[in-house]
Amino acid sequence: MLKGKTALVTGSTSGIGLGIAQALAAQGANIVLNGFGDAQAPQAAIAAHGVRVGYHGADMSKLAEIEAMMAYAAAEFGRVDILVNNAGIQHVSRIEAFPPERWDAIIAINLSSAFHATRLALPAMQAAGWGRIINIASVHGLVASAEKSAYVAAKHGIVGLTKVTALENATTGITCNAICPGWVLTPLVQKQVDARAASAQVSNEEAIRQLLGEKEPSMQFTTPEELGALAVFFCSPAGNNVRGVAWNMDGGWAAQ
Ligand code: NAD
Numbered sequence: 001m002l003k004g005k006t007a008l009v010t011g012s013t014s015g016i017g018l019g020i021a022q023a024l025a026a027q028g029a030n031i032v033l034n035g036f037g038d039a040q041a042p043q044a045a046i047a048a049h050g051v052r053v054g055y056h057g058a059d060m061s062k063l064a065e066i067e068a069m070m071a072y073a074a075a076e077f078g079r080v081d082i083l084v085n086n087a088g089i090q091h092v093s094r095i096e097a098f099p100p101e102r103w104d105a106i107i108a109i110n111l112s113s114a115f116h117a118t119r120l121a122l123p124a125m126q127a128a129g130w131g132r133i134i135n136i137a138s139v140h141g142l143v144a145s146a147e148k149s150a151y152v153a154a155k156h157g158i159v160g161l162t163k164v165t166a167l168e169n170a171t172t173g174i175t176c177n178a179i180c181p182g183w184v185l186t187p188l189v190q191k192q193v194d195a196r197a198a199s200a201q202v203s204n205e206e207a208i209r210q211l212l213g214e215k216e217p218s219m220q221f222t223t224p225e226e227l228g229a230l231a232v233f234f235c236s237p238a239g240n241n242v243r244g245v246a247w248n249m250d251g252g253w254a255a256q
Contacts, residue, residue: 019224
């Protein structure tokens with residue numbers, strides 16, 4: 001379905017970004033990966049789908065590096081047809097103890113980077129008359145939790161950015177939508193499980209049960225594969241007129 005298209009997925013060396021990159025590659029899209037850590041294994045996993053794969057290690061908190069990544073994608077692949085703004089970090093602390101530099105980093109990586117990648121990707125999408133921008137927000141783009149001020153602010157912000165991007169391109173073939181996952185068991189969440197297990201002196205399994213029990217009625221993690229399938233739907237012809245939605249996949253979290 002996506003043969004000949006190129007998808008750039010930020011923060012795709014791990015977790016949800018890698019799951020979405022895999023799902024888009026399975027539909028035939030060429031993939032530009034981004035993120036820290038080992039890029040070899042993710043590149044090999046994508047190449048196994050028989051598509052072209054590139055990698056740029058831009059730090060998404062740095063404007064010059066985002067610009068270099070977008071220039072790399074244009075030079076190597078022609079243009080970015082599908083942009084998935086996924087890179088994100090978390091910090092858990094009450095506001096009065098929240099380190100200002102963690103606030104700045106979360107706003108830069110979870111929100112401003114999506115603005116920069118979007119503004120740099122749009123002109124080529126507009127020239128082509130087709131594009132898909134998918135912002136990985138969170139259920140925390142819809143509701144709040146204590147001790148996540150920067151994350152909740154950034155995720156509510158990216159839901160707003162999604163709507164504006166959708167509206168400004170509403171008469172074109174470019175759509176922009178947000179995905180709002182509940183808990184997904186990635187390294188980002190395993191850190192929160194570990195912290196809970198340590199502070200409550202409980203096992204990993206009990207910490208997971210408590211984590212899910214507080215917020216997620218299904219008592220199940222959403223998987224990167226499920227999120228990848230939703231991203232593929234947004235890229236499909238059936239998604240042509242889905243514009244500006246914030247679609248939660250959260251086991252009922254935001255329904256409460
Ligand atoms: P993860 O930690 O597994 O992956 C994060 C990815 O972002 C990695 O590839 C990492 O290298 C990359 N990254 C981090 N900082 C970066 C930077 N400065 N520049 C470039 N890349 C950077 O996390 P994840 O759980 O897969 O999270 C992915 C996205 O999904 C995030 O935006 C997160 O907020 C969102 N999300 C996650 C959950 C969850 O429960 N895991 C729920 C809702 C939303």
